[in-house]
Amino acid sequence: MRTLACFMLTLLLAACSTKDASHQHAHTAEAPAAPAKYTCPMHPEVIQDGPGKCPVCGMDLVLKKEGVALMLNESQMRLANITTQPVSMQPVGQTVSINGKLVLNEEGSSVISSRAAGRIEKLFVKETGRAVKKGEPLYELYSETLLTLQREYLLAKEQYETLGKDHPRYESFLKSAERKLLLYGLTQNQVNKLATTKTFAERVTFVAPTSGLVTELKVAEGQYVAEGAPLFSIENVNTLWLEAETYPQETALVNVGDKIAVRVSGYESTPVEATVMFLSPEYRANTLITVLRATLQNEQNTFKPGMQAQVLFTHSSRRALALPSDAVIRDGSGAHVYVQTGARTFEPREVKIGLENFMQVEITEGLAEGDTVAVSGAYLLYSEIVLKKGGDPMAIHQHE
Template sequence: MERKLFLKGLAIVAVLPSVFIAACSNEKKPEAAGAAKEKQQTFTCPMHPQVIKNEMGTCPICGMDLVPFEKNSDDKALKIDATRQALANITTIVIGANSLAGTKQLNGRLTVNPEQSSYISSRIAGRVEQLYVRETGVKVSKGQPLYKLYSEQLTTLQQEYLMAVAQEKQFQGDKIEKQIVASAKQKLLLYGQSESQVQQLIKTQKKDPFVVFYAPEGGVIAELSVTQGQYVTEGSPILRLEGYGQLWVEADVYPNEVKNIKVGQKVKVIVAGWENQPQEMTISFITPALQSGTQLTQIRGSIPNPGNQWQPGLQANVLLPLASTGNVLTLPVDAVIREGKGMHVWIKKSKDTFEPQLVKTGQENDSQVEITEGLTNGDQVVVTGAYLLYSEYILKKGKNPVDVLK
């Protein structure tokens, strides 16, 4: 009997530690879970996002207070207290129906009009004996000598012409001989000889293997394709002349604005630095495709350039008149954040809560833009500080607000 009691007591003593251990572990589990849950909240520095800590504190780099970092949060709302709103100059307006009119300013530039360019090539094979113009950017006048060419082929054509003229004298009145003379003369003219040079050839009876080529019109040397002493073949490019008497104006347009623009429409052009000389331009072409790597298309027209006072590459603003529309929702242009993924605004939901909202726009002028989708009458929309909210959201959430909305 005593032996049984002893064994029973021994068994109880052996079981007690495991019971205590289990109890202790059960008591610690909620604390551990709570600790793990707390560890999910991290903090970062607004100025140095590479600083990430698991507790509140200050930035070791700049000393600023750390802010909550909500990278894993799917909440699209952003909380900004009143003090920070004042510092960031965040202001709002209640959107409502208005009328939209005025002009839309398009960013543009002056470019060369290809119709004013001349491409000069060699009419005959030979060697460039002399280049009278050896650098680009030089202005030349119509009739100015450009280069001299030495050509054995030209000597042969001159000899054929002299022989044809001599043979015609022997058979005066023969129609075939006259045709041969005319054909030989035409060859010389086509290969660059002038009428006076042909007459001089008949007078002196001396062949001249050199031929000088003159500028067909005035312009600026934009490209030189040969050097002095170089041999060229028939048709080889020699140089390119650009005329600046008329310039193209190319302006960038968003695709949703193209529907309000027509070929033949008249617009005003203001060249930067010559604001007191506005020019009237007729739109002659609308590019059917978007520019590579952008979400923009282009419109084009031409303006006169008296005295070549403007150079290609100058900035020009195109003022596009807008038809007056009424009873549309409008916002200041700066309230809409535009990026490759879409357009959005920020709506104030409560005293310190802001949320992004995707929108679509219609017509716009220099200060106002029409909102066609995404907002309703009475929404309180951020008009200043929208880009700061955009940056704050990316910093805190670690993602683009447009990605959350889609």
């Protein structure tokens, strides 16, 4: 009887165990898996739970792969100088570049000559290539003529102060003597100082009448010069000329008055604008070329004559989704950009590019109008992901 009871208890426990295991297996099988997400390659904002067609363009949806997010703090954003820009429709075209050179604007040339015969006592500028500002001392001159004119001025001033109230003609004598000094190159401040101190200067300092670059020095200290002898050549470099030679297929892309982009050697990242002012066809070695001349503003004296430059002509423009060239990162996996997905959060996204010029890149796939991407600092984001993830961002993206 006891043996039968033990056998029945064993069967009951086995049945309970089998029931529990079956219940657990059924519970596990019933756990729903996370649904796969599908998106459109052309319109990544379109996301669905299953395959199908894009409601915008009709393309087949593809499996959406999770990206590699990179979150920065405010300090990192400032240090990396990261700026963002929304993707927008812009005119994009192909770019043709031709070589050119910056030369002096001959319209800004001036020659400094001696106003009086005398001896050069001192040169404040002793080398060419130096920039001078208007009013800066250039040289000191000892001149008997200037000494005589200063004495005449002081005499006329004394007569005017003594007899001017009773004889008005002495005022005209004083003004005539002052005008002579100004015509001989003295400044108004020098004349005022002579009137105040009543002491003539044996050496007269002459200053630069204009700002520019000293391109020629024709005198030395101690040299005697005649009246009108050339001493300095000064070129105004606030504007420069860009000169380039174009062939017929390139000449067709530009007209007088057009604004053209110029990339100066050493400053390739910041193209400047120039205005075409001259196109002259010439025959050289049985080949028709056109000499192009454009005016380039240089108020900060950033550029110097003789610098090499490239002229950029853009043609076959069309409106398309475009980004600045610096926003697109190219590596062995293709091209990708960094899309801002949240506050200070960026994710690499693979894109396909079309037309490209020096400034812009057309985006044919991977982005939608209005998406915000990193422009400056994109390469720093690329480096940060490589350091943190230990590999290429897009390779990691595809693997995940």
